[in-house]
Amino acid sequence: MEGLKEQRMLDFVVENAVRGDPQSVVDTIDNFCRNKEWAMNVGDEKGLILDEVVKETDPLMVVELGTYCGYSAVRIARLLKPGARILTMEMNPVHASVARQMIEFAGVNNTVHVLEGSTADFIPQLKQNYGVDTLDFVFLDHWKDRYLIDTKLLEECQLLRKGSVLLADNVVYPGIPDFLEHVRTCGRYDCTNYPSRVQYMNKEDALEKAVFKGCL
DSSP, X not given: OTTOHHHHHHHHHHHHSOTTOHHHHHHHHXXXXXXXXXXXXXXXXXXXXXXXXXXXXXXXXXXXXXXXTSHHHHHHHTTOOXXXXXXXXXXXXXXXXXXXXXXHHHTOTTTXXXXXXXXXXXXXXXXHHHOOSOEEEEEEOSOGGGHHHHHHHHHHTTOEEEEEEEEESOIIIIIOHHHHHHHHHSSSEEEEEEEEEOTTSSOEEEEEEEEEOOOO
């Protein structure tokens, strides 16, 4: 993995961040991505919106779809109260390995658990195999063609309760029109759009918050 950008990012964090300090890890990743190599984390600007929504929600049970290198998992974990859990799903085994090391270095490995594999496999297992009743907060930042499919899967598996919050990244760039149409028109969500910019770039993007109102 020595030639991979993700490994270089991890090495930069280990060399420059404070072990056990999640804020230091987040800041160091942002530094790497702004000044060395761009990477597809949610980033510092949209990260402030993520922080705001997490604080408002104050979740105990979090699922993240798309771990990448662990940036947003660490970012969320630093805001959670004792006893809260994050289950974060990542298809790419290299990214999952880097994320586990990043999460351990940040000192949040008791809160964050990386599930390596597909969301299609893991979402239906959450209740039986991972002790999940319902989800308080879901962060969607994985394959864009999976947003709608996985949202419907969360609904079908009865993982959403009244007040469950979905937060979706990249709804303008590259855009997720089918997901937006579903959450905005199906009648089961209250939606809020948060305009922002693509991470570490001056390009328009946005996050969409969808609060589940319950089944009709």
